[in-house]
Amino acid sequence: xxxxxxxxxxxxxxxxxxxxxxxxxxxxxxxxxxxxxxxxxxxxxxxxxxxxxxxxxxxxxxxxxxxxxxxxxxxxxxxxxxxxxxxxxxxxxxxxxxxxxxxxxxxxxxxxxxxxxxxxxxxxxxxxxxxxxxxxxxxxxxxxxxxxxxxxxxxxxxxxxxxxxxxxxxxxxxxxxxxxxxxxxxxxxxxxxxxxxxxxxxxxxxxxxxxxxxxxxxxxxxxxxxxxxxxxxxxxxxxxxxxxxxxxxxxxxxxxxxxxxxx
Numbered sequence: 001x002x003x004x005x006x007x008x009x010x011x012x013x014x015x016x017x018x019x020x021x022x023x024x025x026x027x028x029x030x031x032x033x034x035x036x037x038x039x040x041x042x043x044x045x046x047x048x049x050x051x052x053x054x055x056x057x058x059x060x061x062x063x064x065x066x067x068x069x070x071x072x073x074x075x076x077x078x079x080x081x082x083x084x085x086x087x088x089x090x091x092x093x094x095x096x097x098x099x100x101x102x103x104x105x106x107x108x109x110x111x112x113x114x115x116x117x118x119x120x121x122x123x124x125x126x127x128x129x130x131x132x133x134x135x136x137x138x139x140x141x142x143x144x145x146x147x148x149x150x151x152x153x154x155x156x157x158x159x160x161x162x163x164x165x166x167x168x169x170x171x172x173x174x175x176x177x178x179x180x181x182x183x184x185x186x187x188x189x190x191x192x193x194x195x196x197x198x199x200x201x202x203x204x205x206x207x208x209x210x211x212x213x214x215x216x217x218x219x220x221x222x223x224x225x226x227x228x229x230x231x232x233x234x235x236x237x238x239x240x241x242x243x244x245x246x247x248x249x250x251x252x253x254x255x256x257x258x259x260x261x262x263x
Contacts, residue, residue, distance in 0.1 A: 002042050003059065009040065010066050013057035019070040030057070064115050064143060068108050072139040075131060076105035079172060079196060080245055082223045084112045090219075090250050091168045091192040093117060100124040100163055100186055102156045102179055103172040107136025113170070114140065114148040123148060124163055128155040161186035168192040176202070177209040184213050187253045195249040203247050215251035222247050 003009060005024045010017070016030045028035040033051025043049070045061040065081045079087070087109070093099060097117045104110045104125040113123045127133050133151050140146040152162065157175070160182040168191060169183040176195045183193055193215060195206045203220065210218055225242040229235060 002044060003040055005037075005041055008062050008067055008071070009045075010060040010062040011035070011057050012060055013051075014055050016055075016057065019062050019066050021071070030055075032057070064111065067143060068111060068139070072106065072108065072111075072142065073135050074106045074108075075135050078106055078108040080108075080242075081112075082225045082242060083196065083245060083248060084109055086221070086223055086248055087170060087194050087196075087250075088112065088116055090248075091194060093168055095119065095121060097121045097167045098124075098163065098165075099168045099170065100126065100161050100166050100183075101170040101172065102126045102161075102176075102183070104136045104151065105132050105172065107132075107139040109170065109172060110136055110149060111140055111143050111145055114145040115143075118145070118148045121148065122150065124161070124166075125149055125151045126154050126156050126161070127151075128153070156182050166191055168194060170194045170196070172196045175205075177205040180206070180209045180213060184253055189253065189255050191253045193251050193253060196246050197249070198246045200247070203249065206249050210249070210251050214254050214256050216254050218249065218251035220247060220249045 003022060005022055007022050008019055009022055010019050014032050016032055020028050022037050022040055024037060026037045032055035033053030035051055035057060039049060040059060043059055045059060047059045048056050050056055093116055098121060099113055101110055104127045110123055110125045117123060130153055133153050137151055140149055157179045163186055165188045166186050169187055171179055171183060173179060197203055197206060222244050227238045229238055
């Protein structure tokens, strides 16, 4: 597919990795020289072109995570791809899933959820801050994902969720334990609850709340990613590590019988 004006392109070359939006008649400046956007328009993704200094640069189609991390606006801390991937994998979220997220913030997790539930799924994003809803909407529109998301300005702890029989609910809030009863009402009978918190103090309160409402198969973990250098003459771990960002707590809702069987 030829690159056209308005498209996002991931430029990758010698110590260069950057997402740019193509505007006709402009220039892309890198530490390895300049690329004229008129030389990019009409090229196929995957093409390698040279800067004015003679360095090779690949023109790639950016992934959703590339655009989010480089171009999306942020007003809150976000759930990073390493954690988002575990949420999606461990909840079984996919095309057709119906998922609610409370605490959309800047919409990073919302966008990744929407990407995986399309074409016939839906994400219901809740936040009690109007500025968060506004920023999230702009980010989703930039990514072309707004059609799979309904954003709601609402305090789920007090007012609850409007939906029922959801496949999953994701809570990314300061006090998610207080929202667990309302989240449980919104889930299907064996739906998946995901809670994301940064501290152990919060974890203890979440676990207590989940056990009180009879969640089962409760798992907790945090995700650390260590990248490696891939130069043929220098293959070794990077000097930095993408370590703790938050704890993921995932459990399944159950329905307790009205009367317990006799022993």
